[in-house]
Amino acid sequence: MCCLGARATVVSGVIVDSTDDSPLPACAVAMMPGARSAQTDIDGRFTFKVSPGDYIIKASYVGFDDYEQAVAIGRRDTTLLIRLMPKNQQLKEVTITAKESTGVTSSSRIDRDAMAHLQPSSFADLLELLPGNISQDPTPGTVNSIKLRETGTIGANGQALDSPDYAMSSLGTAFNVDGAPVNNDANLQSVGIESASGRNSVNRGVDMRTLSTDNIESVEIVRGIPSAEYGNLSSGLVNIRRTRRATPLTARFKADGYSKLFFIGKGIAVGPQRRNTLNADIGYLDSKVDPRNNLENFRRISASVRSSLGWESQSHLTEWNLAADYTGTIDNSKTDPDIAEVRLDEYCSRNNRFALTSDLSFSFRHIGWLSRIDFKANASYEDNTLRRRRQVAPSRATVAPTTDAPGVHDGVYILEEYIADFLSEGRPVNLFAKLGFTGKVPMFAAVSPAWTGITHTWKAGAEWTMSKNYGRGQVYDPMKPLSASWTSRPRDYSKIPALNVVSAYAEDALLVDGGPVGDFDIQAGVHAVALAGLDRRYDIAGKMFFDPRVNAVWRFPAIAAGRRQIEFLLAGGYGLNTRMPTVDYLYPQEAFLDLLQLNYYDTLDPKNHSRVNLRTYVNDATNYKLQPARNHKWEVRVGASVGANRLSVTYFEERMNDGFRYSNVYGSYEYKRYDPSGIRPGDLQGPPSLDGLPSTDEKVLRGYRKAENGTRIDKRGVEFQINTARWKPLATSLIVTGAWMRSRYSNSQYLFDPVSDVVDGVAVSDRFVGLYNSDEGRVNEQFNTNFMFDTQIPRLGLVFSTTFQFMWYVKTRRLQENGVPDKYISAVDGLLHDFNGGMDDPMLQYLVKVYSPALFKDYTVPTAMYVNLKATKNIGKWLRVSVFVNRILDYLPAYKSNGLTVRRSSDAYFGMELNFTL
Amino acid sequence: MNNDIQHLTFRLLSGSALLIAATGATGCTDDIRSADPVAVRVELDSGQPETVPVTTGARVEFYNVSSGAVTAVEAAGSSIEAMVMPGFYNVSYTADTELHDGLKGRVTGQVQGVAVTADGTVVRIPTFTSTLTDDLIVSELYFTGSLQSSSDNYNGDQYIKLYNNTDHVVYADGLTIFESSFLTVEKYVYTPDIMSEAMTVDALYTIPGSGTDVPVLPGQELLLSDCAIDHRAINPNSIDLTHSDFEWYDVSSTPYYTDIDNPDVPNLEKWYCYTLSVWHLHNRGFKAYGIARIPVEKDEYLRSYRYDYEYDNVTQAGTFPVSKRGYRLDNEWIVDLVTCSIPAKYAWNVSVPSLDMGWTYCGEIDGDKNRYFRAVRRAVETVTHDGRVILRDTNNSTADFNPFVVPSEVERQHAAVDSKGTPCTTLTYDGVMPIE
């Protein structure tokens, strides 16, 4: 242990924290060579006895950088002062919320640190950081559709309600990953009649469940008016940039009530000045709707290899970013012990998406007006199979049509049980190419000294996307339909033509340095979009739609107040956003209609002597007058900052009344009804012939679905965000975000609405269907504020955030409906007649619908408060443990509504994750 | 550690503890009553004060709705005392009596939903003296239907059986089978309230005949079925109903849900039915079924006995008045009534106690998958020397019917009793008493 030879020199010293010189007790200190190690006492002091010579003294302490110093020890006792620097990685403050942009349009930027603290399972969990949103539980069983600046459709008692009529909100939001759009327009995966079910992602835009967040560097969600560069969108824009830098090998394991997630990724830098980087990662998520339900689960495998290469030459700098991605989602069922032995019921949907993205850009140093040329290209191929096998037992003797052709034919009685085998195979292929030019032009430099300079940054370019589905489509045996009331027929997707969207844009960003008046930033541009190669019969074939977009911000000169700077800005913008219809809206399947002419079931010999005779009509459900959806957006924003405290308040309004939806169209159809009562079962050799039977000619009204511009969505609201400086004693800063929003969801065209009355044995809807000039929808309102206390203690490597999320109220009101039809369609001639009081026929009285006034009253859900806790703790240099509990505490006062006391309760959603950085 | 040390330490520490509690603890204490019995007095009210029928074996039963405990008390005069635990009770009175010509009759009365909260609560029970019906009675209801091998429900093979319990021939002509509109599992305040004079019905099918066309001999039964076909062609686990006496047939306009008419079996005359397509007996057994003799012609009845009633559906989103259409059937016309419900959700009887004081069931809980292949059958009172069966008829479905038993047609045809197709091996009079 201690040296025995010449008298030893006593080396003592003290180790302190360099920030406030406070002693660091129990800090490990060692002297090499000789491997003497010790720990400092309470006052941070240590002593060694060494023989004179050259030594290296080392000290290490939790949360501080390792300290290494060469020291020469002579004969005299020496004392040392060692000052340890807190670990730089923990020292700098981490932003764990969305940063409100101070640029021209209102958008939220979420960086890697905020995502790490949020511990998301998929992109959907990031929306909690947008103003006006609160944390939601994951819904792995249904399509996660994004909605920006709106309350979303709500039911009568204030609960969220999914309605395909308002899928525009998510269809209209464009997702760009590394510059290339994620295109879902050619997806036709659905199970026929289950089109409204939550699992069907047709016409709903991007399903956020399929987007993993672990390889995202930063994402910018443009809530305001996007730059003219981006088109074919009606709501907002999500720009995702993925990590392209050297990173240690990171591995993430997450477990929560719904899912288990695993991710591993590595980034290396190669080449001269380590400029070229190569990143590779793989992630797996297995989530369940309900852990007890063995059938419904959602599994996602995502793998990505990305590189960014760069060359220098004196005239220009070339950058080339390449990426190859695979995303596989399996939404399938194993067998459930309680079901398997009784009946076969399997649902399996498998989606595989392969994508290649290239982004080649040339930045010119010496060409004045042109600074950059950018060529982006993307090709993606998807192989989606949806398999449904089910043992079906008709509860009564049901009838199945046998042909696709119109006219009269014999159907077939389905008597015994059978196994229905349904396959929907879609192979959407999406291609994308975009050429963009940007440049800077300084102008009027010498006009007046005050105006020191106006610079123009201009952008222009063209874009082309193609989406085509090559799948075999819906394949099944019409004799063995999935359910008794099956009305459609098999369909081959590959026969559907491709959808080509071409667009061009030009935009000028004017930066004016106004000196004393402050400086101005004006961005004005236009985006033109059209469908190329569309059949002439469509109104919009070859028509170009122009989207003007203007954003401006006026930054006032900073005013000094005490030792803090006060800055103030005023911004605003107007933009028109056009969204082209998808493949499903432009090329729907024909509508088949089967009317029963003879229904004779032979009691003695049902198999051979029964006969079903049907008359089939085939309608072309294509709407050639379909227009694109166009959303008018404008906003005004005020921003202010006092020292490190920042405030921003935005008022916005959006108008759209030509969103896409399917609505019913009615027509009159003739058929012959035979009376089988005269047939004697005994004396039949085969099925009875039709000609001998008494029959009556009937006319009846039937409807089918057609794509229309029938959805109106109006949005209005105020968003605000306040960031305060960190308060030293508690190392805590407060971030307040919130929004008041009012959204109106309704139809924008007249409505056919059949009534369900039966008048002495005849259904009114077979004879007359009213056409109502009425608003069917709701106006919803909500006001939310989130107070997030973000506490960071670098010395312990501990960051935790306590968020108080207040939903002050949610109010919904059903729009007043007009029960008296303007016109009605009659089965006699299939034409529209004026209703004028319904004098033409006593049955018309039934078309007048009576609404109880209670239906149109406001329904308000009062204040609800939830407390969320998230914490991350570093252990050593290579492990980080994070925990989160949403709704760890809640305040849900009972409230009286219509005489009933409504009591509310909530469940916590909790989880934990380990992050290794090796 | 004997008791006194225990008490000492307890008192010492609770003293300090309470000191602390006073400072910190808060908390609301609801009004919690201690569980000591209270006195209840029952007064019988037979409506005609002067003729109090002489009764033997009179009993008053207090059924505690919350805990299921039953407190029975022998009843002497017209007012009875008892000590019961505070709670929410159904109180019923039953006694036998001798009628004028030696016929055995019963005096019954019931009050549902009595809150016994304080000493000296008084419960007034209106009593009725009922005589044996001298007409056909309902002997079996098979409403659950069967299961296919894929365990899907097949409800085409429902049927109702009537029985001549008297000792003389009875003509079934003009007898109407009806179904109650109200559900026994949901109690609403229906306005206008006509329950004391008439029942509200939403399906009426009448047996055709001039008056003497459909004789039913004593001890014989009448089989009325939804679809008089051999259902085994569609569902091998089902039964053959081609030998039905009558079937009810509905013309349906929707091609995918059709009814089938067997031309060899006469159809019941359809007076009225609420559904657009095909009428089925309520598959989970939430309604009351019965037979009545309506002295009025069909058209006149359909015109002047319409009964539009309203009730408030109170939800948190608002009170929505619901208006519905049915028909009123006067209590005097009703020959026999069977009330069905389920133990888990029973709320109330949909008729005056004199018509039916109890209820029977197939299945313990709502949507009980074990209820299929089961029926409710009237229990046997006695079997006469010449083999004629006398069924029990005390206008109380709980006492009169055997719940959850194998249907008679399934027994006779040795048909399947479960979705796997195991054939039935038992043969009984009433689902319980085997036929030797």
Next chain:
Amino acid sequence: MMKHLHNIALTALALTGMAATAQTPAAAAHLSVADRMLLTDTLYAGSAAATLANPALAGWRHPVSLSAVSVSYRRNGSDEAPVAALGRENAFATFLARTYIKTGKSTITGHASYSTGRRFGVQLCEVSDPQLLYPYFTADEIGGSMASESYVFGGSYSSSFHGGKWLYGASLDYRATQEYRNRDPRPKNTVGRLDAAFGMGHRFDRGYILAADVRASKYRQSNSMMFVSELGEVKIYHLTGLGTDYVRFAGTGKNSNYSGWDLGASLSLYPEESGVYASAAYDRFSLKKILKEFNNRPLCSLRDHSVKAQLGWKSQTWIAGADFGYVRRSGAEHIFGDAAGNVYPELFALDSFRRSSLSVSGHGLWRRLTQRSRLDIALRVGYSADREEYVTLQPGRKSDIRRIDATASARWLRRLSDRWMLHTGADVTVSRNVKASLEGLDGATGIFADGVRKDFYWLSGNSVEAGAQAGADCSLRDNRALGIRLAYTRTALRGSNRGYRLAATLAFTF
């Protein structure tokens, strides 16, 4: 050399003596992880655990800092389940990160754990935390095994001011559990319990500390039953104690919700070195069971008054003390009137269930600590009495079980070399039943009455338990150690019913 060794031993000893003074761990110079493991008490600190529960006294629980990241597997069970609701067998794997850091004048503790496992053979109870919710379970005839996942985390911070005269401390703990089953009947329970405590203390000059704390906790559990089989659903019952159930709502109420809160306070006296230690704590806990379908009305509610006290004498080498605990639980059933339009008006609540459990015990501990080893020997003798009563039925139902038990345990730690340390330990427990009576269930039939009789049969029996544990830790460079520990206990319950407990832990201490 000997002097040097002696010096370290003295400091170690002094240290333990001074363990009480968090402020000045004196010459805690160069304590290796092995030293710190040697000094961190388990049995010794455990004896005065109730008194040291106050967060302000966190610094006195252990003399030195110690943190560990561990992965462990625990499994216990018996041939037949002594309590049907707790299941026949439990098996859990746990990842645990625990830290206890004493720096300067403050002490910081933290823990985070994720455990996943399964409870086998659970009968007559479909809810989680059955001990807390007794007797108001949701139950059915079948039962089965329950998959269970728990997320637990928490921490505390304590420090002093006025030159160490005044102490303060706060702690926050959260436990979240999710339990479910993949075969019919399928319950899914989500549990959340948040505990918070704040304490203050004052150090008197004669080496004593008087401290008081206030505690609050919020408990929430929601459970829902799901049936998938096409062949049939099972009837669900809402139990109300000693084999009875709420008949009116039997078969319905698949979604229920338990919500409750707890408020408590405690007073403690603790000697810095040696002397008398004492504490008294009172807690009031109340819980409501709510059926979501019936307009969220409470079906049953229970209230607990619990008093705990501890008195003992502590010195460097031995401890002697007595513990006292009394919990009085009363349960009420809410009675509803006529349900027109599915609105259930409440009439009143009926006080129907009472349970009182008393436990009194005395214990002694002797310890020998040297620089290379530590030996702890402890003995405990206890008496417990559990009385239950269900009063609304006539005749009422009563159960009364009283038992005496004695436990002897020993822990021996030895440092074989600079790198290796050996842990060994043994425990023996003997439990004798002194009185057991069950009245009022003679005529009762049904699965729940049988369940009460079966539980009573097992709880009124005698039992003997013997267990051993062993482990080794290897010190690695820069003050870290990797160790493994195995423990096994064998239990002989009534008749031929045999039980076992085994635990294996891999720990990385630093």
